[in-house]
Amino acid sequence: MPPTTGIGVPRHEEQQLQERLARSASAVDGVATSTEQFEKWFADRLAAQVHEVVPIPFRDLRNWSFAEGTGNLVHDTGRFFSVVGLHVRVDDGPVREWWQPIIRQAEIGLLGIVVREIDGVLHLLMQAKTEPGNPNGVQLSPTVQATKSNYTGVHRGRGVPYVDLFRQVAPHRVIADVLQSEHGAWFYRKRNRNMVIEVGPEVEAGDDFCWLTLGQVQQQLRIDHRVNMDARTVLSCLPGPALDSGVHTGTELLHWITTNQALHDVDTTVVGLADLPGWRRSDWSISHERGCFFSVRAVDVRANSREVAGWTQPLIEPHGVGVAALLVKRIDGVLHALLRARVEPGYLDAIELSPTVQGTPENHAHLPGLVRDQLRDLDRLRSRGRVLFDAEMSEEGGRFYHSRSRYMIIEVGDDHPDQEPDGFRWATLPQITWLLQHRHYLNVQARSLIACLRACVD
Amino acid sequence: MPPTTGIGVPRHEEQQLQERLARSASAVDGVATSTEQFEKWFADRLAAQVHEVVPIPFRDLRNWSFAEGTGNLVHDTGRFFSVVGLHVRVDDGPVREWWQPIIRQAEIGLLGIVVREIDGVLHLLMQAKTEPGNPNGVQLSPTVQATKSNYTGVHRGRGVPYVDLFRQVAPHRVIADVLQSEHGAWFYRKRNRNMVIEVGPEVEAGDDFCWLTLGQVQQQLRIDHRVNMDARTVLSCLPGPALDSGVHTGTELLHWITTNQALHDVDTTVVGLADLPGWRRSDWSISHERGCFFSVRAVDVRANSREVAGWTQPLIEPHGVGVAALLVKRIDGVLHALLRARVEPGYLDAIELSPTVQGTPENHAHLPGLVRDQLRDLDRLRSRGRVLFDAEMSEEGGRFYHSRSRYMIIEVGDDHPDQEPDGFRWATLPQITWLLQHRHYLNVQARSLIACLRACVD
Numbered sequence: 001m002p003p004t005t006g007i008g009v010p011r012h013e014e015q016q017l018q019e020r021l022a023r024s025a026s027a028v029d030g031v032a033t034s035t036e037q038f039e040k041w042f043a044d045r046l047a048a049q050v051h052e053v054v055p056i057p058f059r060d061l062r063n064w065s066f067a068e069g070t071g072n073l074v075h076d077t078g079r080f081f082s083v084v085g086l087h088v089r090v091d092d093g094p095v096r097e098w099w100q101p102i103i104r105q106a107e108i109g110l111l112g113i114v115v116r117e118i119d120g121v122l123h124l125l126m127q128a129k130t131e132p133g134n135p136n137g138v139q140l141s142p143t144v145q146a147t148k149s150n151y152t153g154v155h156r157g158r159g160v161p162y163v164d165l166f167r168q169v170a171p172h173r174v175i176a177d178v179l180q181s182e183h184g185a186w187f188y189r190k191r192n193r194n195m196v197i198e199v200g201p202e203v204e205a206g207d208d209f210c211w212l213t214l215g216q217v218q219q220q221l222r223i224d225h226r227v228n229m230d231a232r233t234v235l236s237c238l239p240g241p242a243l244d245s246g247v248h249t250g251t252e253l254l255h256w257i258t259t260n261q262a263l264h265d266v267d268t269t270v271v272g273l274a275d276l277p278g279w280r281r282s283d284w285s286i287s288h289e290r291g292c293f294f295s296v297r298a299v300d301v302r303a304n305s306r307e308v309a310g311w312t313q314p315l316i317e318p319h320g321v322g323v324a325a326l327l328v329k330r331i332d333g334v335l336h337a338l339l340r341a342r343v344e345p346g347y348l349d350a351i352e353l354s355p356t357v358q359g360t361p362e363n364h365a366h367l368p369g370l371v372r373d374q375l376r377d378l379d380r381l382r383s384r385g386r387v388l389f390d391a392e393m394s395e396e397g398g399r400f401y402h403s404r405s406r407y408m409i410i411e412v413g414d415d416h417p418d419q420e421p422d423g424f425r426w427a428t429l430p431q432i433t434w435l436l437q438h439r440h441y442l443n444v445q446a447r448s449l450i451a452c453l454r455a456c457v458d
Numbered sequence: 459m460p461p462t463t464g465i466g467v468p469r470h471e472e473q474q475l476q477e478r479l480a481r482s483a484s485a486v487d488g489v490a491t492s493t494e495q496f497e498k499w500f501a502d503r504l505a506a507q508v509h510e511v512v513p514i515p516f517r518d519l520r521n522w523s524f525a526e527g528t529g530n531l532v533h534d535t536g537r538f539f540s541v542v543g544l545h546v547r548v549d550d551g552p553v554r555e556w557w558q559p560i561i562r563q564a565e566i567g568l569l570g571i572v573v574r575e576i577d578g579v580l581h582l583l584m585q586a587k588t589e590p591g592n593p594n595g596v597q598l599s600p601t602v603q604a605t606k607s608n609y610t611g612v613h614r615g616r617g618v619p620y621v622d623l624f625r626q627v628a629p630h631r632v633i634a635d636v637l638q639s640e641h642g643a644w645f646y647r648k649r650n651r652n653m654v655i656e657v658g659p660e661v662e663a664g665d666d667f668c669w670l671t672l673g674q675v676q677q678q679l680r681i682d683h684r685v686n687m688d689a690r691t692v693l694s695c696l697p698g699p700a701l702d703s704g705v706h707t708g709t710e711l712l713h714w715i716t717t718n719q720a721l722h723d724v725d726t727t728v729v730g731l732a733d734l735p736g737w738r739r740s741d742w743s744i745s746h747e748r749g750c751f752f753s754v755r756a757v758d759v760r761a762n763s764r765e766v767a768g769w770t771q772p773l774i775e776p777h778g779v780g781v782a783a784l785l786v787k788r789i790d791g792v793l794h795a796l797l798r799a800r801v802e803p804g805y806l807d808a809i810e811l812s813p814t815v816q817g818t819p820e821n822h823a824h825l826p827g828l829v830r831d832q833l834r835d836l837d838r839l840r841s842r843g844r845v846l847f848d849a850e851m852s853e854e855g856g857r858f859y860h861s862r863s864r865y866m867i868i869e870v871g872d873d874h875p876d877q878e879p880d881g882f883r884w885a886t887l888p889q890i891t892w893l894l895q896h897r898h899y900l901n902v903q904a905r906s907l908i909a910c911l912r913a914c915v916d
Contacts, residue, residue, distance in 0.1 A: 010790050246468055258637055259635070348806060
């Protein structure tokens with residue numbers, strides 16, 4: 001446990017942090033690293049980190065197998081993660097009961113970004129990192145993505161650069177530290193620890209690392225599949241301006257969230273992966289009988305950039321390109337985003353707040369309901385509003401194979417009604433930033449979009 | 459769903475609420491109800507609400523039975539709650555693995571207090587309510603204690619006075635609304651919704667209800683077994699002054715909490731109640747072989763104050779009188795309370811913040827470790843410090859039979875070290891109030907003590 005802060009001396013939040021982050025956000029051309037230097041470094045990483053990822057039948061998995069009885073897909077050591085079955089019953093939406101495969105990974109991982117002041121401007125130490133599921137190889141990643149054993153265990157971060165900085169951080173150097181969920185449709189109660197810490201000039205960038213201003217990182221967000229999910233969620237947890245006025249007060253938003261937590265019944269039971277109703281296992285995949293949602297696959301990975309030369313592992317392959325769209329509107333001059341209280345089976349609680357629209361058109365084609373209508377209405381909203389952000393991004397490439405989602409932020413005009421549909425609320429960016437100090441209010445798709453929204457308004 | 463708040467009009471938190479609550483806290487002699495009137499009303503309730511509670515063997519339970527196979531103690535309808543087994547593995551403390559009975563009750567209940575301004579002073583509508591497990595019959599309770607089906611279901615609050623006020627509340631009349639945990643040693647992931655709402659003069663007090671100022675309720679807290687657990691937890695969630703300085707900043711406290719959430723491994727598996735290692739079932743009870751902890755019992759209840767004239771039910775009977783003690787200290791003139799990051803198996807997350815000392819001496823007699831040492835050290839702390847609060851209180855009488863805990867707040871002097879033991883942190887009352895806006899930071903014992911601490915310093 002790191003030493004505690006100055007005992008006996010009452011202390012205040014750092015007042016200058018907002019200004020320092022704002023200055024870094026405005027330094028879009030870079031300070032320590034010019035845009036040209038960055039592009040050259042990134043191209044070099046792309047050339048250097050070669051991953052060959054080949055789909056294989058399950059029988060060719062090494063150290064992974066289907067457990068007897070349950071049929072769960074597990075590692076011989078019991079470590080890493082497993083793919084199990086989930087029986088879900090909910091009290092709302094077009095489908096009230098289903099079974100599905102889901103990833104179980106109880107450990108809380110660390111996603112951490114190191115920040116350092118260089119020439120008077122805060123810089124983020126970003127990593128160029130390949131994951132087997134990435135559709136395009138290298139993506140910009142947090143300084144550290146570590147499993148719990150990496151950052152607490154006996155081996156204490158051997159092989160994970162910079163992880164000791166997080167283990168040993170002095171409390172007053174912590175800028176953000178909060179548990180957040182991952183994809184509630186694919187992960188069962190998985191959380192990561194999102195941390196941002198400030199370090200001194202003694203910390204330098206290794207080969208796969210680069211100092212970028214917040215403005216530079218925000219520009220990279222606009223490039224398809226450039227900034228990985230782990231980096232996006234950590235960025236979303238950065239502190240921001242104090243809570244100010246909105247069409248709802250903070251207390252009213254909390255009341256609305258609690259109401260939705262208390263009203264929705266989500267009953268989940270972990271079951272065996274074998275014989276899940278609606279799912280078929282072949283030599284190569286476990287897929288839904290209608291071809292929807294996702295498949296469980298196996299891949300063989302040959303990498304030159306890791307401590308191990310190659311491995312095999314299961315991955316989830318989502319079908320279709322997901323859509324995550326946030327409607328924003330200036331109401332009485334103040335920017336508000338329209339969030340939805342959304343049920344997903346993998347959340348620790350019943351609901352988390354999601355983007356205005358979240359879904360995959362193929363999965364909703366046969367399902368009349370709100371999300372299908374929303375997805376169909378997006379083109380109209382895009383043409384009548386102002387598209388602030390539009391990029392395709394991947395989800396976590398360590399678990400998801402070529403997952404693609406189109407993230408959009410659309411500013412609607414005064415012709416769009418202020419009135420909120422049932423289960424939706426307008427919240428200001430400071431209010432959302434206030435919620436993001438605390439665990440499990442916003443889901444991972446909403447967090448990605450908040451990181452992008454700040455890139456649009458900073 | 460109630461109507462949303464004023465669309466299109468940015469709004470601020472009510473600025474006067476702090477002052478209004480402070481005025482109510484200072485009105486210790488009452489406004490609408492004098493102390494004499496209150497005492498007479500309470501004595502009348504005590505005489506009117508007669509509960510005869512008789513221990514019975516399990517076989518005499520009506521509509522409750524041990525399920526085949528699991529041996530779980532369940533209601534025939536599957537409703538209310540059940541007693542199941544839990545297998546627990548933790549990575550810290552003197553005992554790393556155990557089995558125990560635990561209450562499973564997935565539903566989120568409502569604990570709500572109605573507040574109304576009378577003669578310019580806020581009054582709380584408190585209820586005189588008997589529960590079968592109360593050691594002394596009637597206790598002061600929230601306006602509403604309702605199950606989920608009471609406040610959302612088909613029967614919508616039939617038989618539960620005032621519950622519709624909470625269902626239909628306008629968002630701007632909500633003073634607090636937050637999910638909080640119950641006893642993590644006895645309940646598996648049970649949460650309640652803690653709500654405070656303001657109403658208008660159209661709401662009047664029924665026979666079992668009384669308008670009291672916050673100051674009057676705080677005085678009642680000092681009387682043994684007078685204010686029930688449900689009222690204490692709701693009181694703890696009242697808003698307070700804005701976050702100010704402390705020896706740690708808010709960000710530092712969140713960092714410490716997240717560190718403890720991430721570091722502790724708590725692995726719980728729900729198992730059958732039959733054949734739990736270390737536990738013995740007789741005709742009359744399920745008890746631990748060493749006589750420690752608690753027993754599961756059955757009682758027959760005959761009441762004259764409920765819609766049903768009588769019923770039988772299981773209850774948990776804790777052994778020994780629990781201790782929950784909070785050390786507070788003025789550091790540089792600012793009052794701080796010493797909270798502990800505590801693992802309990804029934805929490806939704808790994809840890810919640812507990813009082814400085816929490817335990818039952820009998821359970822720790824044979825266990826060397828921190829809690830035993832703390833319990834032994836209490837007399838020394840009491841004699842050297844200033845005892846601000848000391849009363850015996852009950853836990854939830856609908857589930858616990860004659861549970862008694864001694865709640866203490868001890869102000870230590872400058873001779874007590876500022877330095878925090880591992881796993882403890884000093885936090886100011888405004889910081890704790892800030893945490894209590896959000897779910898699951900403080901456990902139910904700590905929340906009780908925070909309600910009491912406000913009674914000492916308001």
